[in-house]
Amino acid sequence: MHNYPEPSILVAIDCIIFGFDGKDIKLLLIKRNFEPEKGKWSLMGGFLDKEEGLSEGASRILYNLTGLKDIYVEQLETFGCVVRDPVQRTVSVVFFALIQIEDHDTEAVKSHNASWISLECRPRLIFDHEEMVRLAIEHLKYKAALHPIGFELLPERFTIPQLQKLYEAIYNIPIDRRNFSRKLLSTGLLIDTGQKNNNGATKKATLYRLDSIRYKEKFHSFWNFMPDSMKQA
Amino acid sequence: MHNYPEPSILVAIDCIIFGFDGKDIKLLLIKRNFEPEKGKWSLMGGFLDKEEGLSEGASRILYNLTGLKDIYVEQLETFGCVVRDPVQRTVSVVFFALIQIEDHDTEAVKSHNASWISLECRPRLIFDHEEMVRLAIEHLKYKAALHPIGFELLPERFTIPQLQKLYEAIYNIPIDRRNFSRKLLSTGLLIDTGQKNNNGATKKATLYRLDSIRYKEKFHSFWNFMPDSMKQA
DNA sequence: CCAAAAGTGTTAGACATACACCCATGT
DNA sequence: ACATGGGTGTATGTCTAACACTTTTGG
CATH class of the missing domain: 3.90.79.10 (Nucleoside Triphosphate Pyrophosphohydrolase)
Incomplete structure (x- = not known):
């Protein structure tokens, strides 16, 4: 046996x-x-x-x-x-x-x-x-x-609207720009590179990069980027 | 190849x-x-x-x-x-x-x-x-x-203090009785059996059982029994 | 009657949401 | 100038955490 x-x-x-x-x-x-x-x-x-x-x-x-x-x-x-x-x-x-x-x-x-x-x-x-x-x-x-893995799908330098579009694609729902941006910046994981992107047809968006050190530290903290309305699903 | x-x-x-x-x-x-x-x-x-x-x-x-x-x-x-x-x-x-x-x-x-x-x-x-x-x-x-899997470790009929002790054992932290109880009851997953347990040395606690149907439905909803202070770890 | 554990209530603050508004840029 | 999209501010309601207090039971 x-x-x-x-x-x-x-x-x-x-x-x-x-x-x-x-x-x-x-x-x-x-x-x-x-x-x-x-x-x-x-x-x-x-x-x-x-x-x-x-x-x-x-x-x-x-x-x-x-x-x-x-x-x-x-x-x-x-x-x-x-x-x-x-x-x-x-x-x-x-x-x-x-x-x-x-x-x-x-x-x-x-x-x-x-x-x-x-x-x-x-x-x-x-x-x-x-x-x-x-x-x-x-x-x-x-x-x-729950985790900031969304970044892995974006280039090293990215804008908040880009990240928002990614999350909207993942969950197939619209997300409020302003709340998303605030939630994201409040994590302290984004570093302003000082640059702006140029591919946008209108106002140029700020390019951020990930604070890799904090990212690793905080990886296991439970984020919540889903609006509460999705929590039921 | x-x-x-x-x-x-x-x-x-x-x-x-x-x-x-x-x-x-x-x-x-x-x-x-x-x-x-x-x-x-x-x-x-x-x-x-x-x-x-x-x-x-x-x-x-x-x-x-x-x-x-x-x-x-x-x-x-x-x-x-x-x-x-x-x-x-x-x-x-x-x-x-x-x-x-x-x-x-x-x-x-x-x-x-x-x-x-x-x-x-x-x-x-x-x-x-x-x-x-x-x-x-x-x-x-x-x-x-995030999920109510804690129930799987308890007998069919259990008390809220029992469940609390379980969560305290899992996370090795003290949890506030009152908030835990309210959070739990607000999920609507517990059914009051009308019975009381008898093993406690003092006041008898209410025995609940799980609402299995709702349990399955709600399994994927994101619970959060951890106090926020633990979210950093 | 007292100790120990169960149950209920209340309040202040944090957070999320839903908005309105201003700014920058290319056409 | 204006349409488009980026950025910031604010009020409202909901949820949580931190409390005090009452109730029940065994000794």
Whole structure:
């Protein structure tokens, strides 16, 4: 009973990669040019290497696809239904990544046949990847309400209206500009860079950057950017 | 690259089981009477069966040890360090369970050489089980602040002071009786059973039970039982 | 009758919301 | 000049924290 059995189950990693283009939350998905399920859409994934840990594996896969290191990655959940992969019993550890969409290596993405797809128009995904994505979206909503992870989706220097648009995209609700701004500045996490952005068609907005030290200290403090009306959902 | 490799990694399950005895939060741990690490303390675990999913596996292991079904179980995180098990590369999916300590099957627990150990006096655990427990405690604190999972650790009928002692044990802080009681009753989740408890040495407290229907509906609403002073930590 | 624990009430302050208003910029 | 979007101010109501007081029970 307590002996070690022969390994018979594969261990895989799948990555859910969120980005924000200033308007919509997008997912980095691949159109598979390999078997199984060739031609269909799926998350980026791979099998766990014998000589790597789970987070190393996730970093490797994310690096291969995006060319990025040091991005925000969290382990989300492990999926292990007996029938989830019809070819071979596989347990998949799902990771959740947030990246700044401008920074990614477009060549690497192209070579993997991947594209940024907005959440609403995403195609049907293979296996249980659809369920993984649903869980990740829930997690994003849940976590962004309490922790300042929203910053991970924006460039280093960003404006408050940008951040607001991000939160509006996550929760799909309008947020009051003035209250949002005040709530945000009161955290003391934003540093005024003194610069203004120039892409806006009207008044230039102040560019802030994150106070990384305080950000790490305060990460576990419970924020609440959701209006109370959403708390019921 | 995209071929299926030979399985070479084992998939295991470990369970962190919390209980509450009215005073302290306790963990159900086993003193191993089998190899490896015979004689040392560890979490209850086992290998994933070829024909079961992850949550089925966790339920099986929990049932074997406690004789209980339908208990509160959540998948916590998967541990996959290359060196975590010295005998054989093993990835372990850790589950988090809350049980009513009075309900468990004492025979089954004894036969597995298991005991309820309070968090403070727990022995050193094997492998990375120590880290798993630390994560689970964090998760308990985090989750209990927002969701009413505290109820899962109490008997079906319980008093508000009991629940308060539970929260005080989780966060290791004193809580104001009056504010706690009002906050709790205002949720509408408690049903007055009309009964009073009799074990108290002084005034008898009202026994409540959970409104299960509302409980399920409201589960995802964000509660906050932690006083604001704790929000910084 | 007293001690100890349960239950109820009250008040001041903090916070969030919902607004109105002013400022800067490109056309 | 004016439309568009960014930034600041303020009042109102709700919620919380910090209190005092009463009630019930066992010894």
